[in-house]
Amino acid sequence: MTRFLARRAAMAVLTLLAVIVLTFALVHSIPGSPGAVMLGPGASAQEIHAQNELLGWNQPLAVQFWDWITHAVRGDLGTSLTGGNEVGPDLASRLPVTAAIALGATALSGLLGIVSGVVAAVRGGLVDRFITAFSGIVVSLPTFWLGILLVYVASIRLGWLPATGYTPFADSPVDWAKSLVLPVLSLAIGGAALVARQARASMVEALGHEHIRTLRATGIPSWRLLYVHALRNASVPVVAGLGMQFVGLFGSTVIVEQIFALPGLGQVAQAAVTSHDFPSVQGVVIIATLVVVVTNVALDVLISALNPKLRAA
Amino acid sequence: MATAVALTLTGVTACSSSSASGSSASASDTLTVGMDGDSAANGYDPAKYTEMRQFFESVYDSLFVKTADGGVKPSLATKFAYNKDKTQLTLTLRKGVTFADGSKLTAAVVKKNLDRRNDAALVAYANMAKGGQAEIKQVTAPDDQTVVLTFVKAQPTFQEQLASDAGMIVSAKGLADSKELGTAPYGSGPYTLDKSGSVKGNKYTMVRRKGYWNSAAFAYDTVVYRALPDPQARANALVSGQVDVAAVAGSTSSFVKSRGTGLSSLGGTVVTLPVFDKKGTVSKPFGDERVRQAIQVAVNRQDLVSGLHKGDKPTSNAFPSSFDGYDASLNTTWGYNPDKAKKLLAEAGYAKGFSFTVITSQANQTDLEAIQKQLKAVGIDMKLKAAASTEEAFAAVNTTPLGYLAFNWPEPVVAMQAVVLGGFLNTQKATDKQLTEYTDAAAGATGAKRTEALTKLNARLVEAGWLIPLYESYSYAGYNTKKVKPLTFAGNDAYPLLSSIKPAS
Numbered sequence: 001m002t003r004f005l006a007r008r009a010a011m012a013v014l015t016l017l018a019v020i021v022l023t024f025a026l027v028h029s030i031p032g033s034p035g036a037v038m039l040g041p042g043a044s045a046q047e048i049h050a051q052n053e054l055l056g057w058n059q060p061l062a063v064q065f066w067d068w069i070t071h072a073v074r075g076d077l078g079t080s081l082t083g084g085n086e087v088g089p090d091l092a093s094r095l096p097v098t099a100a101i102a103l104g105a106t107a108l109s110g111l112l113g114i115v116s117g118v119v120a121a122v123r124g125g126l127v128d129r130f131i132t133a134f135s136g137i138v139v140s141l142p143t144f145w146l147g148i149l150l151v152y153v154a155s156i157r158l159g160w161l162p163a164t165g166y167t168p169f170a171d172s173p174v175d176w177a178k179s180l181v182l183p184v185l186s187l188a189i190g191g192a193a194l195v196a197r198q199a200r201a202s203m204v205e206a207l208g209h210e211h212i213r214t215l216r217a218t219g220i221p222s223w224r225l226l227y228v229h230a231l232r233n234a235s236v237p238v239v240a241g242l243g244m245q246f247v248g249l250f251g252s253t254v255i256v257e258q259i260f261a262l263p264g265l266g267q268v269a270q271a272a273v274t275s276h277d278f279p280s281v282q283g284v285v286i287i288a289t290l291v292v293v294v295t296n297v298a299l300d301v302l303i304s305a306l307n308p309k310l311r312a313a
Numbered sequence: 314m315a316t317a318v319a320l321t322l323t324g325v326t327a328c329s330s331s332s333a334s335g336s337s338a339s340a341s342d343t344l345t346v347g348m349d350g351d352s353a354a355n356g357y358d359p360a361k362y363t364e365m366r367q368f369f370e371s372v373y374d375s376l377f378v379k380t381a382d383g384g385v386k387p388s389l390a391t392k393f394a395y396n397k398d399k400t401q402l403t404l405t406l407r408k409g410v411t412f413a414d415g416s417k418l419t420a421a422v423v424k425k426n427l428d429r430r431n432d433a434a435l436v437a438y439a440n441m442a443k444g445g446q447a448e449i450k451q452v453t454a455p456d457d458q459t460v461v462l463t464f465v466k467a468q469p470t471f472q473e474q475l476a477s478d479a480g481m482i483v484s485a486k487g488l489a490d491s492k493e494l495g496t497a498p499y500g501s502g503p504y505t506l507d508k509s510g511s512v513k514g515n516k517y518t519m520v521r522r523k524g525y526w527n528s529a530a531f532a533y534d535t536v537v538y539r540a541l542p543d544p545q546a547r548a549n550a551l552v553s554g555q556v557d558v559a560a561v562a563g564s565t566s567s568f569v570k571s572r573g574t575g576l577s578s579l580g581g582t583v584v585t586l587p588v589f590d591k592k593g594t595v596s597k598p599f600g601d602e603r604v605r606q607a608i609q610v611a612v613n614r615q616d617l618v619s620g621l622h623k624g625d626k627p628t629s630n631a632f633p634s635s636f637d638g639y640d641a642s643l644n645t646t647w648g649y650n651p652d653k654a655k656k657l658l659a660e661a662g663y664a665k666g667f668s669f670t671v672i673t674s675q676a677n678q679t680d681l682e683a684i685q686k687q688l689k690a691v692g693i694d695m696k697l698k699a700a701a702s703t704e705e706a707f708a709a710v711n712t713t714p715l716g717y718l719a720f721n722w723p724e725p726v727v728a729m730q731a732v733v734l735g736g737f738l739n740t741q742k743a744t745d746k747q748l749t750e751y752t753d754a755a756a757g758a759t760g761a762k763r764t765e766a767l768t769k770l771n772a773r774l775v776e777a778g779w780l781i782p783l784y785e786s787y788s789y790a791g792y793n794t795k796k797v798k799p800l801t802f803a804g805n806d807a808y809p810l811l812s813s814i815k816p817a818s
Contacts, residue, residue, distance in 0.1 A: 047433070082355045083513055084495020090513060148545055155553045156572065163549035164541060166515075258543045261550070263515035271354065271514055 008300050012293040019289040020072075024065055027278050033057050034081050034278055072286070078279035080272075087283040091265065095287065097166055098253050098264035100180055105187035106246040112188065113195020114238060120196065121203035122226060132200065135193035143252065147186035147259040154182060164261040183256040191245050198241050202234035209233065236307050243299035247292050344533040344797075344814060347541045347550050347559030351514045356495035357506070359481035360426075360435035366477045367808040371519045371536050372413075373500035374527075375480035376404060376423070377472045381813060383804020385476040388527075389418065389501075390460075399467040404460045412484035412501045413522055420454035422485050427452045427462070429488070437478040447471060503531040515540050530812045551791045558797055558814060560807070561789035563624020575792040577800040579807060580626070581633045582721045586612075586684070586781040590714035591743035596669040599714040603661040605778020608715075609647050611654035611691045617683055618784050625784045631774040632722060633785055638755075638767025647775050654691040666692025672709040673697045677717040680783070710740050719786060721805060725767055726756045733779065747773045 035051030052058050056067065071078065077087040120131035155163035161182055167175035206212065207230050215225055254266030265284060272280035352368040355361045359369040366379075378388040387393060392405040410418035430438035430449060441449045448465040455461060464471070474480065487499025498506055503525045510518030519536040521528070539555075541547035544562035551559045552572040561569050561576065570576050586608070593600020614627035629647040632639050658664060673681050678699070685695045695715075700706035709716055718738075722728050729752040732738055751773060754766035774780050788807035790800045798817050800809045 079492075080495075083353070084356050084492050085513060093512070151549050155549060159553065163553040163555055164546050165539070165550075165555060259546050261515065261539065261541045261543070261546050263512045267514055271351065 008297050012297050015293050016289055023282055023285045027282055032276055077283040080280050081277045087279045091283050091287055094263055094265050094268055097262055101183050101253050102246055102250040104180055104184035105191060105249050106242055108188035109191030109195050110242045112192035114199045117196040117199025118203050120200040135196045138193035139190055143186055143255050144259055146189055147256055150182045150186055166262045183260045186256055187249055199238050202237050206230040206233040236303055239302055243295055247295050250291050342534040345537045345556045347547045347556035348538050349560045350542050351540045352517055352538050357498035358494050359478045360437040362478050363437055367811055368538055369481055370811040371504040372498040372502040373481035374502050377476040377480055379476050379803040379810060381803055385473050389482060393472055399469045400464050402462045402471050406458045410501050413505045414484050414486050414499055416484050416486055419457050420460045423460045423482055424452045424454045425488055426482050532815045558792045561791040566624040566789045569791045575794040575799055577790045579788045579802045580785050581805045582719050582786040583633055584719045584783045584786055587716050587718050587738050588778055589710045589716055592741045594741055596714040598663055598667045601661045602778055603657045607654040607657040609778055609781050610650040611688055612684055613649040613687050614783055622784055625786050628782050628785045630771055631780045631782055632771045637764045638771040640768055640771055643775055651691050668694035669714050670696040670698050671713050671715050672700045672706055674700050674706055710737055726752060745777055
């Protein structure tokens with residue numbers, strides 16, 4: 001297990017490094033420069049050159065890269081070109097918002113999806129057909145449409161939850177939870193439908209395995225057969241799918257952040273790309289990569305725990 | 314002149330700014346404003362913006378301020394005077410004004426602000442920078458209370474330019490450190506930024522500043538600006554009571570109204586297809602008035618508005634509906650009538666139609682695509698070509714027969730003289746006896762006679778096909794009727810003055 005973890009951790013570090021180099025190269029290959037962004041479209045070439053000189057943009061790429069990475073490992077991701085604020089603290093303040101939405105949506109979609117998928121596989125018949133058909137419809141509903149619908153019903157008509165905005169946990173745990181319900185639901189509903197379909201298929205497959213039939217013949221209680229033996233087998237692809245869903249949701253929160261006006265990473269990423277704010281773009285990419293890498297390592301560990309045979313892979 | 318007429322080739326410009334937070338700022342002494350974009354996306358230097366007057370009004374004073382009737386009045390400047398030929402403007406500054414950082418307002422500080430005008434990043438100064446329509450040659454500060462602006466050419470109404478972002482004054486300390494100015498405002502305005510209650514790009518909290526000279530003009534102790542760029546999110550926040558006032562997009566205006574929320578509207582901008590080629594130099598058919606009239610009646614304005622511009626109103630009038638000279642009957646006479654269009658084309662000798670090219674921009678592409686289909690139905694093939702550069706877009710007045718324009722008419726006679734008859738809409742110097750006659754008549758008349766002349770002028774503009782009006786664009790401002798008095802606009806500014814927003818009781 002230790003070797004397995006060490007191997008995965010080494011791969012994670014290499015991936016992160018590769019993404020950093022790639023992002024750095026991409027950012028530097030985009031037409032324009034920080035000086036041009038800061039001074040606007042009317043600036044002369046000399047003015048832009050002087051500004052770039054000041055920012056170190058005219059130095060050799062290797063020097064700039066070394067400078068950036070040595071600062072980054074100390075937590076200094078530079079200064080935003082447009083707002084003048086420190087990128088690191090700004091992103092750190094937004095990370096909990098996006099993480100809360102993505103984690104909440106993943107957990108909820110996992111819970112709803114696994115329960116309904118397992119019920120469909122175990123009960124079969126009309127229940128199975130209903131859940132399969134319903135999840136097929138729900139999975140095709142766009143997130144933004146669901147979000148708008150939820151706001152209309154829960155906020156505008158019923159007045160139960162805030163239509164927009166985010167309250168930090170430290171300010172009020174209750175308001176924090178309230179501000180997350182609708183964004184999480186609008187992401188989780190579609191995700192739950194996907195998980196349900198996957199869980200149903202895995203469970204049907206697991207129930208067909210020979211050892212399950214053997215166990216059934218031994219007369220063990222059916223709840224133990226279903227929820228311990230079959231579900232454990234079925235859970236590997238479902239957990240892997242949920243992990244990927246978390247990564248996907250982390251990226252797609254930009255839509256709900258827009259609809260619900262939440263101060264998350266998606267909002268800052270969108271603004272940074274639009275305004276060519278290079279340091280902020282780099283910062284967002286690094287954080288997003290870290291999330292993907294850490295999620296993948298965690299997934300590997302979890303899956304190998306569920307199925308020890310996979311550790312050799 | 315060009316700035317006064319305020320027109321754009323790229324379509325109706327949206328405004329921007331907003332913010333969001335979940336905390337309920339519902340205290341009666343707090344005003345929460347939903348903005349349609351990030352209020353301080355580029356930091357807190359007001360000169361970096363051109364449409365952030367409402368936000369920066371909270372933290373900066375400007376030399377002049379807008380008034381409720383759309384005019385301007387002195388603010389940091391208490392008096393102003395022009396020399397005889399209007400090439401020099403002398404400002405007398407208010408005494409005893411201090412900035413939030415403790416420093417004092419002096420003429421030297423004002424000079425320092427305006428001397429930044431050639432910095433290309435400071436877009437608010439573009440018009441007064443080198444090469445601008447209102448270029449300032451020199452700024453001097455002969456004494457602590459006096460600032461003298463010298464222009465390259467006569468500027469009879471320059472004070473109007475100092476009543477918005479360009480006239481806002483940053484303290485010397487703020488100017489000295491652009492990094493600091495990027496993270497906090499350095500103004501002398503009624504409020505200061507509460508950093509702990511603010512999240513960049515999302516929410517900006519302003520708290521009342523003690524000792525401000527004009528405190529009584531601002532009703533609220535705290536003003537929270539929430540960035541809500543998504544129109545539906547902004548409307549949702551407004552109708553659910555999360556914000557007290559907000560700019561409302563046309564597409565959500567019906568929803569806001571249906572929920573019983575207050576809604577003030579401001580028209581005045583007519584989006585139109587101006588015909589550049591009245592002589593048929595670029596495209597021969599356009600030299601024939603009947604062809605221009607055929608296009609006039611081939612456009613289905615209602616469809617255009619229903620599909621793409623909800624909240625706006627279709628019009629076949631050159632003038633906005635609130636103007637003297639507006640004539641509702643023109644909407645029928647020159648309304649959608651494809652049969653009439655085909656007949657007019659046949660009479661002009663183009664029964665089989667003809668083709669021409671227009672230059673499109675990102676802002677007008679969709680509208681022109683819709684109109685392209687409508688013209689196709691009567692046999693006119695309008696080809697669309699995306700502008701490869703700003704130069705190409707502006708050159709369209711000489712290279713294409715037709716354009717796309719959001720036309721804001723501050724003064725019809727001046728706009729006619731400077732833009733339609735003698736300006737960039739008529740580079741071929743086409744003439745129309747009636748248009749000149751009615752313009753002159755309106756210029757020299759008052760009361761009923763002026764109305765009569767303007768009515769004729771409006772009708773002739775449409776009949777001659779010099780302008781092909783599409784729809785009148787409306788700006789909407791929504792408000793919580795229980796908390797805020799009905800909103801009013803300052804002239805044709807789409808954002809109510811912060812000082813004009815008052816509690817309902």
